[in-house]
Amino acid sequence: MARPSRSAEIDAALLQAVATHPRDLVGMVSAQLGLSSARVSIQVRKLVAEGYLRKEGTTRPVYTRGHNRRFWQRYPREGLAEDSLWSTHLSPLLRDVPRNVLDIAHHGATEMINNAIDHSEAAHVGVHVELRDEELLMMIADDGVGIFRKIARALQLPDERLALLELSKGKFTTDPRNHSGEGVFFTSRMFDRFQIMSGGLVFSHEEGHGNDVLFDLDDMPKEGTVVSMGISTRSQRTAKQVFDEYSSGPDEYAFAKTVVPVRLAQVGDENLISRSQAKRLMQRVDRFRHVVLDFSGVTTIGQAFADEIFRVFAQAHPEVELVPVHAVSEVQQMIRRAETARDYDGGQLPLL
Structure with missing residues (x-):
């Protein structure tokens, strides 16, 4: 052997x-x-x-x-502190990286390591950093309960895939006393590529492509979580630009805008037709002032689904601006029908 x-x-x-x-x-x-x-x-x-x-x-x-850098270390979760790990091991490796990329790396590494420390229930946390050919890759891995499983349990979701929908909205945490729930949302938008792999599921966000992607990966461990973040060292993006894009205005810094990938409300091959699906989609979005509903990849929606969002929810939360984008003509027709009913119904019961 x-x-x-x-x-x-x-x-x-x-x-x-x-x-x-x-x-x-x-x-x-x-x-x-x-x-x-x-x-x-x-x-x-x-x-x-x-x-x-x-x-x-x-x-x-x-x-x-050398000009390329690599770091890999596995730590006991108990007693691990993300700030000292960054300053002692990671920051010295990246001292030649442009300041804007360094700031993004600092944010991403410390946020994701802290998530593993506080939420994973893991025994160990692994940290891998690779800087090669003007590309920076960071991976944070733990052997804990799994991020999607933990969210599904906390919200009593029928399928772990729906946990990705909650992550994509932002402002979700299983520990609201100690966390804002903003870490994954902002980190995923600072990097060029961002993935969370856990329990055979992969959530992927790629900057510039617009769509958050969910897919199954059979040949990965069912336990634990791996977060992968990649960015070009030539990137001009700054952490401040990302925060500003989703803030409430130039003089306020509240997390007030979110983009919701509507198709993540689907489980398997089901169509989006019911009020229950719509309620699940709109859960917690009343915490935002501006909600972009991205219909990319959605070819049809039911009348009840559209009515629940664009009439019932809209009437109940007039302070929340709903902006549908990337909707095909069939979906647009259903949205317009619900909006027309909202404008003229005067508060009647939901349409059948």
Whole structure:
């Protein structure tokens, strides 16, 4: 039986030790891991070739970090603090990254690590950072209960897929005393690519593509949660721009706007026809002033579904502006019908 490869373990040890052991890197890691200098030297040469290490000199080489960066560490969740992890391990790795990207990385890493600490019920939290070829990738993984399962239990949802709908709205947390529920929403919009993988489900947001995507992934662990965030180091986006886009105005900084992907209210192949589905879609959106209902990927809706949103909800919450976008003509007709009834019915009972 072949022995498991220790390459990843050696790489992690080398990259972690290079800052403090530039002159005796190979010997130090060899002693630490109980391996021969020859075995460790193979990984050193590989990391130099890939740009993660820089070598100066031949007889007595001195090693420093290369232009590419990699970090991986697994921590016990108990006692972990996201601020000290960032300042001690992550920030030094990214000191050459443009300030706007660094600020986004700081926000994303600390928010997602804190979520794992406070919500996951995990034993361990893993942190992986990869900076290569002007792309920054960050992954936060835990072995806990799973984010979609926890949300589904808290809201008594019939299907874990509906938990993604609540996350996409923002302002949801299972611990409202200590959290605002804004972390995932804003983080997903700061990065170029954002994914949450848990329980065989993947929630994906890609900046510029407009649509939040949900899909199944069979070959992933059913326990725990993995959050993946990626951004180009050439990005001009700033954290402030994202906060401003969803704030209530230039002089206020309340989280007042949200974009709701309507199709996430669907479970499986079901159509959006019922009032119950509409109520589920509109749950908690009365906390916002401006709600964009994105109908991308929705080909038809029922009369009762449209009426519940654009007449019943709209009459009950006149302070909330509802803006449907990306609706096909059939959906637009149902929306207009409900809006017309709202304008003329004078408070009658919901249409049948």
